[in-house]
Amino acid sequence: MTVSLGIEGRHALVTAGTTQTGSGCVERLCQEGVAVAFTGEDRERGRSLAAQTGATFLQCDPTDRAACDRAVARALEAAGGRLDVLVTNGALLVDGPLEATSEAALRELLEANLTAVFRAGRACLGSMREHGGGSMIHIASTAGVRAVHENAAYSVACAGVIAVAELLAAEGARHSVRSNAVCPDPTGVDVAPLVAWLASDESAHVSGATLRVDRAAGAAMVIDTRT
Amino acid sequence: MARLDAIRALVTGGTSGIGASIVERFVLEGAAVVFTGRDETRGREVTARTGAQFLRADVHDGAAVRDSVDTAVQRLGGLDALVANAGVLYAAELSQTSDAAWDMVLETNLVGYIRYAIACLPHLRAAGGGSITTISSDAGVWGETAIAAYSVSKRAVNMLTQAFAVEAGPHGIRVNAVCPGDTAPGMATFVEGRDETGDPGTWVLPPLARVGTGADVAGAVTFFASADGAFCNGSILLVDGGMRASLRASAAAREAAAR
Numbered sequence: 001m002t003v004s005l006g007i008e009g010r011h012a013l014v015t016a017g018t019t020q021t022g023s024g025c026v027e028r029l030c031q032e033g034v035a036v037a038f039t040g041e042d043r044e045r046g047r048s049l050a051a052q053t054g055a056t057f058l059q060c061d062p063t064d065r066a067a068c069d070r071a072v073a074r075a076l077e078a079a080g081g082r083l084d085v086l087v088t089n090g091a092l093l094v095d096g097p098l099e100a101t102s103e104a105a106l107r108e109l110l111e112a113n114l115t116a117v118f119r120a121g122r123a124c125l126g127s128m129r130e131h132g133g134g135s136m137i138h139i140a141s142t143a144g145v146r147a148v149h150e151n152a153a154y155s156v157a158c159a160g161v162i163a164v165a166e167l168l169a170a171e172g173a174r175h176s177v178r179s180n181a182v183c184p185d186p187t188g189v190d191v192a193p194l195v196a197w198l199a200s201d202e203s204a205h206v207s208g209a210t211l212r213v214d215r216a217a218g219a220a221m222v223i224d225t226r227t
Numbered sequence: 228m229a230r231l232d233a234i235r236a237l238v239t240g241g242t243s244g245i246g247a248s249i250v251e252r253f254v255l256e257g258a259a260v261v262f263t264g265r266d267e268t269r270g271r272e273v274t275a276r277t278g279a280q281f282l283r284a285d286v287h288d289g290a291a292v293r294d295s296v297d298t299a300v301q302r303l304g305g306l307d308a309l310v311a312n313a314g315v316l317y318a319a320e321l322s323q324t325s326d327a328a329w330d331m332v333l334e335t336n337l338v339g340y341i342r343y344a345i346a347c348l349p350h351l352r353a354a355g356g357g358s359i360t361t362i363s364s365d366a367g368v369w370g371e372t373a374i375a376a377y378s379v380s381k382r383a384v385n386m387l388t389q390a391f392a393v394e395a396g397p398h399g400i401r402v403n404a405v406c407p408g409d410t411a412p413g414m415a416t417f418v419e420g421r422d423e424t425g426d427p428g429t430w431v432l433p434p435l436a437r438v439g440t441g442a443d444v445a446g447a448v449t450f451f452a453s454a455d456g457a458f459c460n461g462s463i464l465l466v467d468g469g470m471r472a473s474l475r476a477s478a479a480a481r482e483a484a485a486r
Contacts, residue, residue, distance in 0.1 A: 171322060
């Protein structure tokens with residue numbers, strides 16, 4: 001018998017829910033009985049995830065600020081004005097060293113992966129504050145903790161997301177709004193169980209934390225001179 | 228004192244505050260310096276005081292950045308050191324940060340630094356190596372709610388510093404960050420209630436019980452740009468009087484002052 005996390009009936013918004021990590025979170029939160037709305041750019045994936053889980057799909061280009069605002073407004077409306085949980089995801093990945101990253105690619109990445117997270121967090125902070133609290137879970141990457149030079153611009157954006165998560169936590173603390181950063185490694189590890197726990201009251205005192213989910217890859221350097 | 232002899236340096240945002248102190252110290256240490264800024268009058272003042280050459284340039288314009296780097300390299304006959312310093316502060320919590328303020332802070336502090344670094348890297352490689360020093364902030368190491376967007380931008384600056392350290396290191400180019408705490412005169416004095424002369428009564432002080440000076444920061448930048456910093460690469464150096472050394476740093480300073 002599994003012990004319930006006690007989050008059934010809560011309302012959640014998952015941004016970039018059509019990404020692999022995002023859809024895992026949508027599925028898991030739905031299984032826990034959470035009413036989930038999720039954004040995503042890919043209509044087909046969005047519709048199929050909605051059909052499969054019962055979650056509400058809100059199609060939205062993560063670099064379109066007005067569209068993101070409309071999506072948050074619709075999610076809030078569907079939740080009766082009270083969102084308990086916000087899960088943000090990075091929508092884009094840019095490969096290559098910083099020097100080889102064009103300004104257009106850099107801007108698009110910063111907009112979709114960093115500014116969109118700040119803007120969703122800012123919007124939900126207000127609503128959660130009014131309703132006595134909430135939990136934000138910002139999914140970044142281990143690349144935001146230590147630079148990954150194969151995805152250097154992505155690393156820079158992820159570092160910013162971790163800072164946003166910390167600052168929302170510090171500002172939200174006096175209003176019972178929690179905010180944490182979850183940093184999976186790039187192997188596609190499933191963070192949904194951790195996200196569900198962070199959404200629940202089981203983690204009531206965990207806020208402003210950066211949780212690596214990387215099987216110790218970031219714990220210490222393992223330097224093997226034989227390879 | 229000639230630790231930067233034969234060093235040809237470009238300092239962005241050199242017309243005031245920390246940047247002007249860096250220009251002054253670099254010249255004193257024997258470097259040939261070109262500095263950028265937006266304010267012609269202040270630029271001329273710094274030139275009159277130091278002999279360094281002023282170039283009017285705005286970090287917000289990609290083409291202007293490339294032009295200013297090319298002009299600087301032409302005047303200096305090459306480039307050995309970039310100090311990326313031009314930045315802006317916006318004093319607000321995240322919930323009170325408008326889109327316009329967020330954009331301005333990221334554009335200047337983050338995209339501007341990347342722009343300058345990318346424009347300078349080919350010249351540093353052509354010189355057979357060199358250094359890039361980014362002026363970050365203690366708020367990038369540990370954020371501060373009252374200057375939230377700025378804190379985010381500086382965290383990202385620390386990461387881009389390490390990313391460039393990995394990319395440029397093999398070419399003998401060292402990339403390091405200096406993270407000042409509250410420094411006067413400078414942008415930290417824009418936060419409400421702080422005296423711009425650095426009068427300690429108006430500031431929350433670090434364990435060293437004083438506000439930082441431009442010279443404090445310039446010393447650390449000189450170290451990174453000189454041969455003394457030859458094996459420093461990807462280093463994030465706090466120059467904050469101990470402010471970020473503990474959760475209760477400022478409280479400890481107050482208690483010490485009261486005794």
